[in-house]
Amino acid sequence: xxxxxxxxxxxxxxxxxxxxxxxxxxLEMIKIExxxxxxxxxxxxxxxxxxxxxxxxxxxxxxxxxxxxRSAAMAFNRLVDCEFDRQNPRxxxxxxxxxxxxxxxxxxxxLVSAAVFVLAAAMLNRLTLLLAPVALASIxxxxxxxxxxxxxxxxxxxxxxxxxxxAWIAVRGAxxxxxxxxxxxxxxxxxAGFDVIYACQDVDFDRRVGLRSLPARFGIxxxxxxxxxxxxxxxxxxxxxxxxxxxxWLGGIGLAATLGLLIRQHRLVRPDDLxxxxxxxxxxxxxxxxILLLTMGGExxxx
Numbered sequence: 089x090x091x092x093x094x095x096x097x098x099x100x101x102x103x104x105x106x107x108x109x110x111x112x113x114x115l116e117m118i119k120i121e122x123x124x125x126x127x128x129x130x131x132x133x134x135x136x137x138x139x140x141x142x143x144x145x146x147x148x149x150x151x152x153x154x155x156x157x158r159s160a161a162m163a164f165n166r167l168v169d170c171e172f173d174r175q176n177p178r179x180x181x182x183x184x185x186x187x188x189x190x191x192x193x194x195x196x197x198x199l200v201s202a203a204v205f206v207l208a209a210a211m212l213n214r215l216t217l218l219l220a221p222v223a224l225a226s227i228x229x230x231x232x233x234x235x236x237x238x239x240x241x242x243x244x245x246x247x248x249x250x251x252x253x254x255a256w257i258a259v260r261g262a263x264x265x266x267x268x269x270x271x272x273x274x275x276x277x278x279x280a281g282f283d284v285i286y287a288c289q290d291v292d293f294d295r296r297v298g299l300r301s302l303p304a305r306f307g308i309x310x311x312x313x314x315x316x317x318x319x320x321x322x323x324x325x326x327x328x329x330x331x332x333x334x335x336x337w338l339g340g341i342g343l344a345a346t347l348g349l350l351i352r353q354h355r356l357v358r359p360d361d362l363x364x365x366x367x368x369x370x371x372x373x374x375x376x377x378x379i380l381l382l383t384m385g386g387e388x389x390x391x
Contacts, residue, residue, distance in 0.1 A: 110193045113183040114163060126248045128381035129275050130154050133252030133268050135385045136333060137259035149211045150255050156205035161227035161247065163198045167191060168231040176293050202228075212258040219257070223250050238300040241283040241318075245276035270329035274322050278376070281318035284311050285357055286369050309359040319350050326380075335384055342383025349376050 134142045134150055141147070166173070166184050174185035183189045202224060209220035227247045233240035249272040256268035263269075287294070287301040288311060294304040303311035326346060330339050349372050356368040 110189050111197075113189045114194060114197050116183065126158065126251045126275070126377070127151070127154050128377035128385075129248075129271060130251040130255040132381050132385045133255035133271055134259050135388050136267055136271075137256040140389060142259045146212065146259055149208045150258050153205055153208035153212070153216075153254070153258075154251065156201050156203075156208055157223065157227055160198050160201035160205060160224070161230065163194050163201060164228050165231040167194050167198065172297060172299065175297065176290065178289060178293075213261045215261055216254065216258050219254070223254065226250065234294075234299045234301060236300065238302050238305045240300065241280040241287065241302060242276070244283050245278070245280035248279045249273065249276035251275065265332075267329060267332045270325055270332055274325040274329055277318045277322035277325060278373075281315040281322060282353065282369055282373050284315040284318065285353070286365060288312070288357070288362055289365055308362075312354070312357065312359060316354055319354070323347060323350060330384065333384060333388075335387055338387040338390065339384045342380050345379045345383070346376055349379070 130150055131147075134147065138146075142150075166182065170184050170191065173179040173182055180186065184191065184194060205224065206217075206220050209216040209223075226243075230240065230243050230247050233243045237243075252271040252275060253263065253268040256265075257263055284302050288303045288308045290299075290301070291303045291308060293299075294301050301311075302314055306314065323343075323346065326343060330343055333339065335342075353368045353372045356364040356372070
């Protein structure tokens, strides 16, 4: 075999290796595993809408839509915030600001992820397809909100809150009850609360570069009280959703566990000690969504 033939055989292999490396780095950068935050709420909305498990085809396309939407949103956020991430000591080692993956590749990743989301919406029903541009615009435009409003936490909450209502529409083809809206309000205020806590880490940086957040405007102590207020509204909305769903003892266990986790989250973080923010943000919140899926969703399946 001559040198030219060997080179022709190795080129596709090198291309494949580079593509895999860039994809792996991008998935790590957007923390694909944190899809776990919103995915259980989407599944919960689908289970309530179907009064049980939806059919396999619908369930698969809901999952594809969730992964596509979140991947597009997170990758776009990293792309838009690249210069800020490069200046921030907490984020400068991320793959994009550190130069381990190119901006061009991330742009392509955003486009492919958005296309996957729209395809999934089209495969579900007509209404999900018609609403797909609204959802896509919301999750992409969120990335700019810290430039002009300190209430970006609520916008992020809105983006994730679309998951349960979107899944309900995916199953039924209509928004015909209050239940998915109650769950969405829960998600919106829950996400806004823990995003306020997470933003406390960047108060000094945000003020220095002109980015807006509730901690940057009001200070960490007051911002943590605002987060508690958001979570109080989230829990009240969850109780409302539970009543609308007719939850009984298993749903009650989910409510009690969620309340305990929310209280624990706020006990982990103090104005003078932010060292446990990641534990409060990632571990506790992942548990909340899973517990509610297993209890409130499990109750529907048991019936």
